[in-house]
Amino acid sequence: MSAHDITLHINGKRHDCRVEARTLLVHLLREKLGLTGTHVGCDTTQCGACTISLDDRAVKSCTILAVQADGCDIVTIEGMAGENGELHAIQEAFSLEHGLQCGFCTPGMVMSTRQLLARYPDAEVDEIRHQLEGNICRCTGYHNIIKAVQRAAAQARSSADGREPAVTKHAAPYPTDLHQRRHHGS
Numbered sequence: 001m002s003a004h005d006i007t008l009h010i011n012g013k014r015h016d017c018r019v020e021a022r023t024l025l026v027h028l029l030r031e032k033l034g035l036t037g038t039h040v041g042c043d044t045t046q047c048g049a050c051t052i053s054l055d056d057r058a059v060k061s062c063t064i065l066a067v068q069a070d071g072c073d074i075v076t077i078e079g080m081a082g083e084n085g086e087l088h089a090i091q092e093a094f095s096l097e098h099g100l101q102c103g104f105c106t107p108g109m110v111m112s113t114r115q116l117l118a119r120y121p122d123a124e125v126d127e128i129r130h131q132l133e134g135n136i137c138r139c140t141g142y143h144n145i146i147k148a149v150q151r152a153a154a155q156a157r158s159s160a161d162g163r164e165p166a167v168t169k170h171a172a173p174y175p176t177d178l179h180q181r182r183h184h185g186s
């Protein structure tokens with residue numbers, strides 16, 4: 001099997017990797033780079049537990065080869081929290097609204113929500129449900145996940161308005177994302 005040298009920028013850090021052509025991105029993240037917050041919940045590209053951000057698009061990392069991500073900017077769930085471990089506003093919203101039980105789907109839900117709020121900051125319930133169709137949760141019945149997304153959206157809007165965050169003082173500013181990390185040179 002041929003090997004390929006690729007470079008990925010993950011959560012603000014450069015990684016030079018040698019991978020086989022057949023290596024899935026999710027396997028590179030989990031097994032070689034130790035980023036095990038990205039989960040594998042199926043082998044049929046249905047569950048969304050493996051969702052990451054690839055060049056600011058939510059992507060199921062089990063559906064893409066690692067070589068296809070060469071040169072890309074990736075954010076995984078490990079990159080969502082602040083530098084001192086403070087939760088991102090989306091993570092805090094999931095916690096406060098009980099949008100998780102076993103937590104297996106949660107990293108993928110959070111990463112999909114990141115894109116959802118970037119694209120549809122005023123999304124109503126129907127749009128939220130539609131945007132999260134690619135993420136399956138076996139525990140919650142989705143109701144509290146929707147509430148968590150709404151809470152995170154409200155937080156994002158109040159931050160954008162320059163008002164005191166409505167949700168919590170402890171949440172990381174929204175969005176704690178790659179652009180901010182780049183901007184601050186980390």
Ligand code: FES
Nearest residue numbers: 041047048050062
């Ligand atoms: S592991 Fe289920 S969609 Fe990727």
Ligand code: FES
Nearest residue numbers: 101103137138139
């Ligand atoms: S919280 Fe268990 S699968 Fe979603």
